[in-house]
Amino acid sequence: MTTADLFLQQAINGLSLGAMYSLLALGFTLVYGIMELINFSHFNVFMVGSFVAMVTLQMFGLSGQDTILTGLPLVGVMLVAFLASMTLCGAIGVAIERFLLRPLRAVKGPAAMITTIGVSYVLFNAVLLSIGADSKNFPNPLPPLTFAIGGAVLRLREILIWIISLVLMGGLTYFVQFTRLGKAMRATAQDPEAARMMGVEVDRVVMTAFFVGSALAGASGMIFGLYYNLSKVDIGFAAGLRAFTAAVLGGIGNVPGAMVGGVLIGLIEALSGQVVGTAWTDVIIFGILVLVLVFKPVGLMGRVAPNKS
C-alpha cells in the first residue's frame, strides 16, 4: 500500500468508527438537551447492547466468523439482531429514567448524575457476573466480499455499518424535525416551562429521549461487535468517553453536532493511529476535549440546551 492508500484505508475505518460514535453521542446529547443531565449509564447501555446483539446472533446458530449467510437470511438475521439490541436497550433506558431518575427530577444538584454513574456500575457488574470478564468472539455472518478503491479495501461490513447508521440518523432527523413528539422535544429543550404551557407532557418527552438515545446506543453496540469481531464487559468506558467527547465537540445538546462530532472523532482516532501511533490516540482525543472546553465551550456547532427560566 502506498501512503495515500493507507490514509484512504484509515479514512474508511474512521468513518465506521465515527458512525458508531455518532450513534452513541446522540444519546448523550438528546438527554442533555432536555434535562441538562450527563447520563453516565449510557456507557454501559451501549455495552449491554453489543452483548444483546451477540446473543441474538448466536441464537441463530452463528458463532465466530465461520458461518456465512447471504441473501434474505443475512438481511433477516442482521435486522433481527439490530432490532433486538435497540429494543432491549431502549427498554433499559426507559426503566432507568422511569424508576431511578424521575423520582430525583425535583432534586437539585448532582444527585441524578451520580445515580447514572451507579447504574453504569450495576450494568457492568451484572454483565461481568453473568458473562465474564474475558473477550467474547462476536459472530459475523457477512460474506467476505471486498471492493478495491485504489489500494484500499472496502468491505461489506463497512457498507452495512454506513447504511444502518445513515438510516438511523436520517430517521432521527426526520423524527426530531417533523413529527409532533419530535417538535415537542425540541421545544422542551429550548424552553421547558413554555413547552409545558403549550400542553406538552414533559414526562413523555423525557421518556422518549431516553428510549431513542438508548436504542441508538444498542445499534452502536452491535456496530462495535461487527467492527472489532468481539465484545467485552469493559468496552463501554473507552467508547463512551469518546462518544461523549464527540457530543461536546459538536456542542452538547445539538443533534447534528453529535453526528458530525462522532464522525470527526472516528476519523481522528483512525488517522492518528496511522500518523503518530495508537498509543497517542487517547491523548489526542482527550486533548481535543480539553481544548474545546477551554476555547469553545459551546462546541463547534453551538449549544442547544434548555433556556434557564
Next chain:
Amino acid sequence: MSRDGSLLLEFTNVNTYYGDLHALKNVNYTIGKGEIVSLLGGNACGKSTTMKTIMGIVRPATGTVIFDGKPIEKLPTSERVKLGIAPVLEARRLFPRMTVYENLEMGAYTQPRGARFSEDLERVYSLFPRVKERRNQLGGTLSGGEQQMVAIGRALMARPRLICMDEPSMGLSPLYVEQVFDIIQEINKQGTTIFMVEQNANMALSIAHRAYVLQTGAVVLSGTAAELRVNPLIREAYLGELKVDVAA
C-alpha cells in the same frame, strides 16, 4: 361581576409559597365569561406567580382555582390547556430556534390536526399579516413586537376560552403597544375571555372591564376600570404611569 353574569375563573383564598417566601397571600379573584380583567401591580408583587398558578406551573399551598365550575388546582398543566386556558408568556418566550410556523404548531399542541388547524392558522394570519410574512423565520430572529404577535397567535392556536397574558406591553415600542392592545380587544370581542397582568396601568385600564391591584402578594384594591382610573389611591400609591399621565 361579569359580562353575562357567569364566572369562568375563580381564585378563592389562594396562598402560594416559594420556600419561605409567601408570594400570594390569600388572594381572591373572579373572571367572568367574556371579560377583560387586568391585574395591576409593580415589580415582584406576584403577578407572574398568579399566572403560573392558573397554568399549574406552581401549585398553591391552600385555596381553590375553579375554571368553568371545575376545580383545576390539582390538574397538570397539559390538562388545563386542554380545558381551554392558554398563556401569552412574560417576555414572549417564543421557541427561539423554531420557525414562526412551528411556534404556532406548538400552540396547537393539544388540538387535533386537520381542517381545524388550517382554519385557526388562517385566523391568526388574518389578524397578523406580519406573522404570515415571517412564518419561515426562526422565532429568535424577530423584533419584540413581531414576537408578541406570534406569542398571541400561538395562544389563539389552542382555541382557548381564557387567555392569560403576562405583561403584553413589556419592552414594546409605544406603536406596538397600541397595536397589541387593539388586537387584545378584538380577540375579546370575538369571544375569548382575557386575563391580563400589567405594569402599564394606563394602557391596561383603557381596555379592561375590571381590574385588581396587587401589592406584595395581596389584593389591595379592585373595581371596574372606570372606577380605578379615577381612584386617587391608585394615582398616589400604585400606578406611576397614571400619575404621570394625569399630571401631563
